[in-house]
Amino acid sequence: MRPILLSGHERALTQVKYTRDGDIIFSVSKDHIVCAWYSANGERLGTYHGHQGALWTVDIDPTTTLLASGGADNTIRLWDVKTGKLLKTWDFGSSIKRVEFSPDGTQLLGVTEKRVGHVSSIVVYDIKQDVEAEQSSEHALRIVVDESKATVAGFSYGAKYIIAGHEDGSVSQFDAKTGELLDTFQAHEPDFSVTDLQWSPDRTYFITASKDKTAKLISASDLALLKTYVTDTPLNSAALTPVKDFVILGGGQAAMDVTTTSARQGKFEARIFHKIFEEEIGRVRGHFGPLNYVAVSPDGKSYCSGGEDGYVRVHHFDRPYFDFLFEVERERANI
Amino acid sequence: MAPSYDNLQDEELIDEDDIDFTDLREQYEVRLEEGLDTFVVVDGLPKVPADSRVKLTKFLLRKLNAVGTATEEGTFMPLDDSNTTLGFAFVEFSSPKEAVAAIKAFNGTPLDKKHTIAINKLTDIDRYGREGRVEEEYVPPTIEDFQEREHLRWWLSDPDARDQFVMFRGDNVGVFWNEKDDPPEVIVDRPNWTEMFVQWSPLGTYLTSIHQQGVQIWAGKSWTRQRRFAHPFVNLIDFSPNENYLVTWSHRPIAVDENNPGPMSMEEDGKNYIIWDVETGKPLRSFVTLDIPGPPDENGEPTKKKLQWPAFKWSADDKYVARMTFGQSISVYETPRMNMLDKASIKIEGVQDFEWAPATAKRESIKTYEQLLCYWTPELGSNPAKVGLMTLPSKEIVRTRNLFNVSDAKLHWQSQGQYLCVKVDRHSKSKKSLATNLEIFRIQEKGVPVEVVDSLKDTVINFAWEPKGDRFVLITAGEIPQSAAVPPKTSVVFFCPEKAKGNAVGNFKHIRTIEKKNSNAIYWSPRGRFVVIATVHSQQSFELDFWDMDFEGEKDEKDKDLTANLQLMNTAEHYGITDAEWDPTGRFVATSASIWKHTAENGYHLYDFKGTALREEPLERFKQFAWRPRPPTLLTKEEQKHIRRNLREYSKIFDPQDLLRKNKASRAIIEQRRRLLDEWLAWREQVEEELHDEVAAGLPDIAEVVDDGKNEVIEEIVEEIIDETEEIIA
Numbered sequence A: 001m002r003p004i005l006l007s008g009h010e011r012a013l014t015q016v017k018y019t020r021d022g023d024i025i026f027s028v029s030k031d032h033i034v035c036a037w038y039s040a041n042g043e044r045l046g047t048y049h050g051h052q053g054a055l056w057t058v059d060i061d062p063t064t065t066l067l068a069s070g071g072a073d074n075t076i077r078l079w080d081v082k083t084g085k086l087l088k089t090w091d092f093g094s095s096i097k098r099v100e101f102s103p104d105g106t107q108l109l110g111v112t113e114k115r116v117g118h119v120s121s122i123v124v125y126d127i128k129q130d131v132e133a134e135q136s137s138e139h140a141l142r143i144v145v146d147e148s149k150a151t152v153a154g155f156s157y158g159a160k161y162i163i164a165g166h167e168d169g170s171v172s173q174f175d176a177k178t179g180e181l182l183d184t185f186q187a188h189e190p191d192f193s194v195t196d197l198q199w200s201p202d203r204t205y206f207i208t209a210s211k212d213k214t215a216k217l218i219s220a221s222d223l224a225l226l227k228t229y230v231t232d233t234p235l236n237s238a239a240l241t242p243v244k245d246f247v248i249l250g251g252g253q254a255a256m257d258v259t260t261t262s263a264r265q266g267k268f269e270a271r272i273f274h275k276i277f278e279e280e281i282g283r284v285r286g287h288f289g290p291l292n293y294v295a296v297s298p299d300g301k302s303y304c305s306g307g308e309d310g311y312v313r314v315h316h317f318d319r320p321y322f323d324f325l326f327e328v329e330r331e332r333a334n335i
Numbered sequence B: 001m002a003p004s005y006d007n008l009q010d011e012e013l014i015d016e017d018d019i020d021f022t023d024l025r026e027q028y029e030v031r032l033e034e035g036l037d038t039f040v041v042v043d044g045l046p047k048v049p050a051d052s053r054v055k056l057t058k059f060l061l062r063k064l065n066a067v068g069t070a071t072e073e074g075t076f077m078p079l080d081d082s083n084t085t086l087g088f089a090f091v092e093f094s095s096p097k098e099a100v101a102a103i104k105a106f107n108g109t110p111l112d113k114k115h116t117i118a119i120n121k122l123t124d125i126d127r128y129g130r131e132g133r134v135e136e137e138y139v140p141p142t143i144e145d146f147q148e149r150e151h152l153r154w155w156l157s158d159p160d161a162r163d164q165f166v167m168f169r170g171d172n173v174g175v176f177w178n179e180k181d182d183p184p185e186v187i188v189d190r191p192n193w194t195e196m197f198v199q200w201s202p203l204g205t206y207l208t209s210i211h212q213q214g215v216q217i218w219a220g221k222s223w224t225r226q227r228r229f230a231h232p233f234v235n236l237i238d239f240s241p242n243e244n245y246l247v248t249w250s251h252r253p254i255a256v257d258e259n260n261p262g263p264m265s266m267e268e269d270g271k272n273y274i275i276w277d278v279e280t281g282k283p284l285r286s287f288v289t290l291d292i293p294g295p296p297d298e299n300g301e302p303t304k305k306k307l308q309w310p311a312f313k314w315s316a317d318d319k320y321v322a323r324m325t326f327g328q329s330i331s332v333y334e335t336p337r338m339n340m341l342d343k344a345s346i347k348i349e350g351v352q353d354f355e356w357a358p359a360t361a362k363r364e365s366i367k368t369y370e371q372l373l374c375y376w377t378p379e380l381g382s383n384p385a386k387v388g389l390m391t392l393p394s395k396e397i398v399r400t401r402n403l404f405n406v407s408d409a410k411l412h413w414q415s416q417g418q419y420l421c422v423k424v425d426r427h428s429k430s431k432k433s434l435a436t437n438l439e440i441f442r443i444q445e446k447g448v449p450v451e452v453v454d455s456l457k458d459t460v461i462n463f464a465w466e467p468k469g470d471r472f473v474l475i476t477a478g479e480i481p482q483s484a485a486v487p488p489k490t491s492v493v494f495f496c497p498e499k500a501k502g503n504a505v506g507n508f509k510h511i512r513t514i515e516k517k518n519s520n521a522i523y524w525s526p527r528g529r530f531v532v533i534a535t536v537h538s539q540q541s542f543e544l545d546f547w548d549m550d551f552e553g554e555k556d557e558k559d560k561d562l563t564a565n566l567q568l569m570n571t572a573e574h575y576g577i578t579d580a581e582w583d584p585t586g587r588f589v590a591t592s593a594s595i596w597k598h599t600a601e602n603g604y605h606l607y608d609f610k611g612t613a614l615r616e617e618p619l620e621r622f623k624q625f626a627w628r629p630r631p632p633t634l635l636t637k638e639e640q641k642h643i644r645r646n647l648r649e650y651s652k653i654f655d656p657q658d659l660l661r662k663n664k665a666s667r668a669i670i671e672q673r674r675r676l677l678d679e680w681l682a683w684r685e686q687v688e689e690e691l692h693d694e695v696a697a698g699l700p701d702i703a704e705v706v707d708d709g710k711n712e713v714i715e716e717i718v719e720e721i722i723d724e725t726e727e728i729i730a
Helices: A321-322 A328-335 B023-030 B050-064 B097-108 B124-129 B637-645 B648-695
Strands: A004-006 A012-018 A024-029 A035-038 A044-048 A055-061 A066-071 A077-078 A087-091 A096-101 A106-110 A118-126 A142-144 A151-157 A160-166 A171-175 A181-185 A194-199 A205-210 A214-219 A225-230 A233-242 A246-253 A272-276 A280-284 A291-296 A301-307 A312-316 B039-043 B070-076 B089-093 B116-121 B164-169 B172-177 B186-193 B198-200 B207-210 B215-219 B224-229 B236-239 B245-249 B271-275 B282-287 B318-323 B328-332 B352-357 B371-377 B385-392 B394-401 B406-413 B417-429 B434-442 B451-453 B460-463 B472-477 B490-497 B509-519 B521-524 B530-534 B542-549 B565-574 B579-582 B590-594 B603-608 B612-617 B622-627
Touching: A012 A301, A024 A055, A024 A066, A024 A301, A024 A312, A044 A291, A066 A096, A066 A106, A077 A096, A077 A106, A077 B460, A096 A151, A096 B490, A106 A151, A118 A151, A118 A160, A142 B603, A151 A194, A214 A233, A280 B451, A328 B648, B039 B097, B039 B124, B050 B070, B050 B089, B050 B097, B050 B116, B070 B417, B097 B116, B097 B172, B116 B124, B124 B460, B164 B198, B164 B579, B198 B328, B198 B622, B207 B236, B215 B245, B245 B603, B318 B352, B318 B371, B371 B417, B385 B406, B385 B434, B394 B417, B394 B434, B406 B460, B434 B460, B472 B521, B472 B530, B521 B579, B530 B579, B590 B622, B603 B622, B637 B648
Parallel strands: A012 A055, A012 A291, A055 A096, A194 A233, A233 A291
Antiparallel strands: A004 A312, A012 A024, A024 A035, A035 A044, A055 A066, A066 A077, A077 A087, A096 A106, A106 A118, A118 A142, A151 A160, A160 A171, A171 A181, A194 A205, A205 A214, A205 A233, A214 A225, A233 A246, A246 A272, A272 A280, A291 A301, A301 A312, B039 B089, B039 B116, B070 B089, B164 B172, B164 B622, B172 B186, B198 B207, B207 B215, B215 B224, B236 B245, B245 B271, B271 B282, B318 B328, B352 B371, B371 B385, B385 B394, B406 B417, B417 B434, B434 B451, B460 B472, B472 B490, B490 B509, B521 B530, B530 B542, B542 B565, B579 B590, B590 B603, B603 B612
């Protein structure tokens, strides 16, 4: 599994995303720039300039026509993927921690940071999937999060719920139409922030990562805890792999938390666990800073990680990865 | 330098003792009228007629005034109806201090041949002797029914002969069965079981926990508390080899409250050490710390060397315990009375260190009971440095050896007391370079011959005998390279005796030197033969080498006269290793990285004797790992030999058992996985059904992108011509 090193960013990566077809990877970093790369060979295909601050988040709509990005310049921006043209800018009073399109691409949500004078909120816009169309400046829905601030959020299957992860380790479920809070669940240790939330392909369940060194698999409809993956390092990201029943976790000791951070002590490795058996299967080394985000291609053939070290590493899975089965799985497959 | 409190000249301070305060004191002294502390009651006096009362009073006061001032006016002897004294007197001293001194000095001492007096404080008589406080009639103490105690060695009867270990991590102390490569089985796990650390007693019977109030020992299957040893602010403990006695030490002198002594008596006041009887839980005797003078600091002030631990060293059979007064003498105490042997310490001028033989000595042609101890003294004036071997209880010196140019010496006994190796660091005449000699005393041979190994060029930083054997390993370090932050490279050197005729042990010969290592620690298997050479407490290197001294393969031609066949079996690495310990049977080695030393990757690793990694367990806030020791085997030599000879037979029984267990365990895991897979698939089926229903009811659907092999990759090459220029080249 020889990785492709994508070096183009000048500062730490914050999020990486595949398109629905898995052919292009979009990455955002604290250097204010969005980059697009071919996943197959790591060639850079373009950049999106315009943001005035560190970028925290990026998402692509399912048809790969629109690109949304958000960051510390308190804006969400919408871009034409093909031309790199800025289509729309939404301004806020605080930075944007997360953007995500709804499964059908007709809605976009953004998570705003809590700051003096500004509450943490989740805003939803209706999106016209047309690069020529004028996008609405008014939000379709705004959920004020007055308990512990939201750190991550996303749409469930059919955009039925919005699920948010919070700073206090809890996960909450909102009605995506009305914004009504339906349920909350203390998924992680209190005082340990939820750092990531990623979906299964059909968006019926999701995985959360937390600084409490665990990742959890949770059902979207009833917030039932399905699985727990325990590691020995604070986690920044967790992704589910299609095709294989695995999860990939990334994290590592933040440099500020250790006195002498050698790559060894920092535990800057991607860890692969079996999704159903909760057992660690393998680790992938390479980064020399914490992994800030891991993303898996929707076709399940590769994954990439964005690190604090400023690199994106793309790994195409080998044959043994696909062949690996636990005995009981093989037994089941042969029935 | 600006004057500060710390560097004030002593001369400038006025000695308070030189000023006469008596006039002021008299003027301002507060007299406590209600203070009855100056009164004592003297019991046990003869009963005399009233007219002899003055004579008796005078006689008594003559005695009492040795420690205080009591006057005739302050003495009252009540009379009964027949005008004779009642045999007791009230005496007032001029201060409570004197009263206490009088009690200390004269309570229970004879007044004359017939009378023994008892002196008590008036307040005490009032407190303890008042009506109702003492039962009028004698009630015999109830003897409690015999209660069956738990077997304290229960863990030895494990059918699989597994070993136990204790682990201290976070705030929890847990004891576990070692399960080799499987997770250990919890026996007991208690939060806050200890405040500082835990320690096994030498034979494994007790687990010791250390608290601010003192020490507690725990044993038996239910891990109940067996004894408590109340020594406030205890820092260190040490058991005698046979677990009969316990030494506790605190850097703070014990302060016993005179009025509320608790379990201590005034004896313990101001002391640092207490020696306890483990069986009764009672203190036997207490001592103060004797500081070892170190070299003077840059201001010429005397310094104290680091505490030597243990300061009280036990003979192999618990019969004697000895302590050295640095540079002067060794005091040997006899248990259980803790009286000094022959009422005097043994004067040894300049004594630097001493060690008891770790096993009761068996010297050639000596039939009587003896314990051996060795000591060394440095060069004193024109006298050479000396190593001495003394036998006790006779205090005879049975062997001495003179040594020259000695900078330092270390005494290393072999575990059965057969050999004593004195590691002598010798400086050259110019005192510039150091080299190490080994002086090996053959204790069991006639006349205790000494063999010298002087082939070592470097200083030896570590030395260890093979337990129950006659081979040894040492580590030498070269000169420290200047301007380098890294410690010098080390060499590991192996020695063994030459082959000799009959039962004799040949001369010690060098086997091999492994150079350019970083190793600094030697861990012999408790059964001998195998040894682990490790690098501990180092950030840069952390390897473990597992050596076999009796490799069963081919032997090198040049080694044919040696009683060893050295072979490196395996090398392992444990990042951040701070400690390594063999289990008492010599089957496993546990290495640990404790948070007491650093915070990186705390936890432990487990290896088998040949260096195969069995399991590793990273643990948050991991502190301590300790195998439970085992008492010596009860099998006779013949029985042990029989077992060793028939090992193959035993393997036939144990191998299938191990296999069965493995299969059973893996079957359980497979069962568990099967269950998890079934549950997951059932849940997915249900969720998919629900999703299908909801989509049917109008929820927008999203198609999964799954590569079904039909996806095609279309590669479009778009060529944009940005600019075109034509140039004609000549």
